Amino acid sequence: MVTITDISLRCNVSRATVSKALNGHSDINAETAAHIRQVAKEMGYLPNATARTLKLGRSHNIGVLFVDKTSSGLSHEYFSQILESVKQEAERSGYDITFISRDIGAVPMDYYEHAKYRNCDGVIVASVDFTDPAVIKLVNSDIPTVTLDYVFDSCSAVLSDNVGGMAELVRYVYGKGHRKIAFIHGEITSVTQKRLASFHKTCAELGVTIPEGYIETANYHDPKASGLATRRLLALKDRPTCILYPDDFSFIGGMNELEKQGVSIPGDISVAGYDGILLSQVLRPRLTTYRQDAEAMGREAARALVEIIERPKEWIPRQTMIPGRLLEGDTVRTIQ
Amino acid sequence: MVTITDISLRCNVSRATVSKALNGHSDINAETAAHIRQVAKEMGYLPNATARTLKLGRSHNIGVLFVDKTSSGLSHEYFSQILESVKQEAERSGYDITFISRDIGAVPMDYYEHAKYRNCDGVIVASVDFTDPAVIKLVNSDIPTVTLDYVFDSCSAVLSDNVGGMAELVRYVYGKGHRKIAFIHGEITSVTQKRLASFHKTCAELGVTIPEGYIETANYHDPKASGLATRRLLALKDRPTCILYPDDFSFIGGMNELEKQGVSIPGDISVAGYDGILLSQVLRPRLTTYRQDAEAMGREAARALVEIIERPKEWIPRQTMIPGRLLEGDTVRTIQ
DNA sequence: CATGTTGACTTAATCGATTTCGAAAAGTCT
DNA sequence: AGACTTTTCGAAATCGATTAAGTCAACATG
Numbered sequence: 001m002v003t004i005t006d007i008s009l010r011c012n013v014s015r016a017t018v019s020k021a022l023n024g025h026s027d028i029n030a031e032t033a034a035h036i037r038q039v040a041k042e043m044g045y046l047p048n049a050t051a052r053t054l055k056l057g058r059s060h061n062i063g064v065l066f067v068d069k070t071s072s073g074l075s076h077e078y079f080s081q082i083l084e085s086v087k088q089e090a091e092r093s094g095y096d097i098t099f100i101s102r103d104i105g106a107v108p109m110d111y112y113e114h115a116k117y118r119n120c121d122g123v124i125v126a127s128v129d130f131t132d133p134a135v136i137k138l139v140n141s142d143i144p145t146v147t148l149d150y151v152f153d154s155c156s157a158v159l160s161d162n163v164g165g166m167a168e169l170v171r172y173v174y175g176k177g178h179r180k181i182a183f184i185h186g187e188i189t190s191v192t193q194k195r196l197a198s199f200h201k202t203c204a205e206l207g208v209t210i211p212e213g214y215i216e217t218a219n220y221h222d223p224k225a226s227g228l229a230t231r232r233l234l235a236l237k238d239r240p241t242c243i244l245y246p247d248d249f250s251f252i253g254g255m256n257e258l259e260k261q262g263v264s265i266p267g268d269i270s271v272a273g274y275d276g277i278l279l280s281q282v283l284r285p286r287l288t289t290y291r292q293d294a295e296a297m298g299r300e301a302a303r304a305l306v307e308i309i310e311r312p313k314e315w316i317p318r319q320t321m322i323p324g325r326l327l328e329g330d331t332v333r334t335i336q
Numbered sequence: 337m338v339t340i341t342d343i344s345l346r347c348n349v350s351r352a353t354v355s356k357a358l359n360g361h362s363d364i365n366a367e368t369a370a371h372i373r374q375v376a377k378e379m380g381y382l383p384n385a386t387a388r389t390l391k392l393g394r395s396h397n398i399g400v401l402f403v404d405k406t407s408s409g410l411s412h413e414y415f416s417q418i419l420e421s422v423k424q425e426a427e428r429s430g431y432d433i434t435f436i437s438r439d440i441g442a443v444p445m446d447y448y449e450h451a452k453y454r455n456c457d458g459v460i461v462a463s464v465d466f467t468d469p470a471v472i473k474l475v476n477s478d479i480p481t482v483t484l485d486y487v488f489d490s491c492s493a494v495l496s497d498n499v500g501g502m503a504e505l506v507r508y509v510y511g512k513g514h515r516k517i518a519f520i521h522g523e524i525t526s527v528t529q530k531r532l533a534s535f536h537k538t539c540a541e542l543g544v545t546i547p548e549g550y551i552e553t554a555n556y557h558d559p560k561a562s563g564l565a566t567r568r569l570l571a572l573k574d575r576p577t578c579i580l581y582p583d584d585f586s587f588i589g590g591m592n593e594l595e596k597q598g599v600s601i602p603g604d605i606s607v608a609g610y611d612g613i614l615l616s617q618v619l620r621p622r623l624t625t626y627r628q629d630a631e632a633m634g635r636e637a638a639r640a641l642v643e644i645i646e647r648p649k650e651w652i653p654r655q656t657m658i659p660g661r662l663l664e665g666d667t668v669r670t671i672q
Numbered sequence: 673c674a675t676g677t678t679g680a681c682t683t684a685a686t687c688g689a690t691t692t693c694g695a696a697a698a699g700t701c702t
Numbered sequence: 703a704g705a706c707t708t709t710t711c712g713a714a715a716t717c718g719a720t721t722a723a724g725t726c727a728a729c730a731t732g
Contacts, residue, residue: 018719352711
C-alpha cells in the first residue's frame with residue numbers, strides 16, 4: 001500500500017508537506033503541491049481512512065440500527081427502501097454505512113458500545129423496540145442519533161405522517177360513501193397508536209360511529225393474522241363495507257379469506273392497505289393504499305444526521321414529518 | 337473515552353502490560369491481569385477498533401457489494417435475506433458489515449479503492465453486473481472476495497443450484513403429466529443461462545419437445561414483463577399446459593393476465609415460480625416454486641470469507657453449491 | 673542596516689493499541 | 703556462592719495521517 005511516507009520520499013519533502021499538499025493547505029507552494037498530487041496519483045495513493053479516523057476522531061462512518069423481530073431481517077420493503085435511501089444520501093455526503101448490532105463475535109456489547117467501538121460519527125435507528133434499554137442508552141448518549149418513526153426528545157427524528165395518512169385514508173373511503181369502516185391494526189407500537197388515534201378522531205369528526213368489533217388486532221407483515229381478523233369481521237352480524245389493513249403485505253391474508261368466503265373486492269367489500277409497496281401496485285385489482293415515502297424518510301434521516309455531525313453547535317432536536325400520498329387503486333368502491 | 341493509558345495510570349503499570357493483560361498474554365501475572373481486567377471493566381473501557389485496525393492491519397470489517405440495477409436497492413427479498421444472513425454469520429465471527437459503493441462524497445473511487453480505503457478484510461459480492469470492470473478489478477485484487485451466484489476462478493463462490501433447481505421443477509411438472517411446458521426467463525445473466533440450459537437439457541432427457549414460442553423473455557422482479565410474456569404464450573395456437581416464471585414476484589403479472597383472460601390456475605393452466613419468497617407461500621392458491629436457500633447462501637458466503645481471511649495459507653478458490661428445495665403449492669395440476 | 677514580515681517547509685507530537693526486545697527480580701541447580 | 707532459568711513487567715517503536723510550533727531564507731520597510 002502506498003502511504004504518505006512513500007510519496008514524501010519520492011518528492012524529497014516531509015510527510016507533513018505531502019499531507020498538506022493533498023489536503024490543499026495554503027502554506028504549500030502551488031508548484032510543489034501540484035507535483036506532489038501528480039506523484040500521488042502516479043503511485044496510486046489512497047488515503048487510509050483508519051489512520052485518519054484515529055487522528056481526527058471522525059470516521060465518516062454512520063451506524064445503522066435496524067432490527068426485525070422476526071429476524072427475517074430487512075424483509076419489510078418499507079425498511080429496505082429506507083436503508084437504501086439512507087445509504088445513497090450518506091454516500092453523497094462522504095459517509096459509509098455500517099450495521100450496528102448487539103454483540104460482535106464472542107464479545108458482548110450493547111448498541112452504544114458497538115457504535116463507539118467502531119467510532120461511528122452518528123447512528124440512524126429504525127425498526128427497533130424503542131423501549132429497549134440498550135436503544136434508550138444509545139439515543140441518550142453523546143453519539144448523534146436520528147430515529148425513524150419514533151420521537152425521543154434527546155435526538156432528532158424523521159416521521160412518517162401516520163396521523164395524516166390514516167386521516168386521509170378514512171376521509172377517502174368516507175368520500176366514497178362508506179360509513180361502516182373496520183380497521184385491522186398491527187401490534188401495538190407508537191406508530192400503531194398514532195394510526196389508531198387518527199382513525200378514531202377522523203371517524204368522530206366525520207360523525208362515523210365505530211361499532212363493537214370493528215377494531216381488530218393483527219400484526220404487521222403477517223397475512224395469516226390479518227386473514228383471521230378478516231374472518232372475525234366477516235362473522236359480525238353487521239359487516240363492515242370497508243376494511244383497512246395494517247399494511248399492504250398483510251392484506252394478502254385478508255384477500256385470501258375474502259376470496260375463500262366468496263366475497264368479492266370491491267364488489268362486496270372494499271379494502272385498503274398501508275405502505276404503498278410495489279406489490280400493492282401490481283395486484284389486480286390494484287390496492288388502494290397510503291404510500292409512505294420511504295425514499296424521502298431515508299434521505300431526510302441521513303441529511304439530518306450529517307447536519308448534526310458536521311454542525312453540532314447549531315443543532316437542536318428536530319422532528320421532520322414526511323408526508324405520504326394516497327394511491328388510489330381499485331379496491332374501494334363507491335357506494336350510495 | 338477510556339483508553340488503555342487511563343487504565344495503566346490507575347493500575348500503576350505500563351500500557352504494554354494493560355494491553356497484554358486484556359489480550360490474555362501469558363507473560364503477565366495472573367493476579368495482575370485479573371486486577372487490570374477488573375479496573376478496565378469498572379472504568380467502562382472499550383477497545384478502539386480504529387487503533388487496533390491501524391496497528392494490526394486487520395479491521396474485522398467485511399465489505400458487501402450489492403447493487404441493484406433498478407436502484408430500488410434491496411427490494412428483492414432474495415438479496416435482502418442473503419444480506420441479513422451474511423450479517424448474522426459475520427457478526428458471529430466478530431466481523432462488522434460495511435457497504436461498498438462506487439464513490440464516496442465528492443471523491444471518485446472504484447469498489448476496490450473503497451474497500452482498501454476502509455481497510456476491509458474481505459468483500460462479499462452479489463447482485464451486480466459481473467462484467468463491470470470495477471467488479472473484475474475487485475475480485476482479482478489482493479482483497480479476499482467471495483462472490484454469490486457467479487464464478488471467477490480467482491475467488492471462492494457460493495452458488496444457488498440453478499441447474500438442479502430448474503431440473504427438479506421440470507421433472508416435477510413432468511411427473512404431474514405436463515408435456516407442454518413453457519418457460520419465461522429473466523434478462524440474460526449467468527443465472528438465467530444456467531436455468532435455461534437446465535430447462536432444455538431436462539426436457540430433452542424426458543423426451544419433451546419445446547415448440548416454437550415456448551421460451552419467452554421477460555425480466556426478474558417485473559410483473560409487467562411477465563404479464564406480457566404470458567399474454568404472448570396464451571396467444572399461441574398450441575397453448576402450454578404449464579408456465580414456469582422467472583421468479584415468484586414476477587409471477588404476479590402472469591397471475592393477473594391469466595385472471596383477466598379467464599384462465600384459472602391451476603384448472604386451465606398450471607404455473608410455477610422460482611425463489612420461494614414469503615409472498616409465494618401466502619398467495620392462494622399457494623404457488624409451487626423452487627425455494628433458494630438464501631439464508632444458507634449468506635451464511636456460507638460469510639463463512640467462506642472469514643475462512644479465507646483467517647487462514648489465507650490454506651485457501652484455494654472453492655465453489656459451494658447450496659441446494660434449494662421444491663415447495664409444492666397448489667398451482668400445478670395433475671393432468672392425464 | 674537592523675528589524676519585521678512573509679512564504680515554504682520541517683520537526684515532532686499525537687491519536688490508541690500492539691509487540692519486540694530487554695531488564696530486573698526471583699527461583700533453581702550444582 | 704556462582705551461574706542459569708524463569709517470571710513478570712516496561713521502554714520504545716510502530717501503524718498512517720494530521721497539525722501546532724518552529725526554522726530559515728528571501729524580501730520589504732523605515
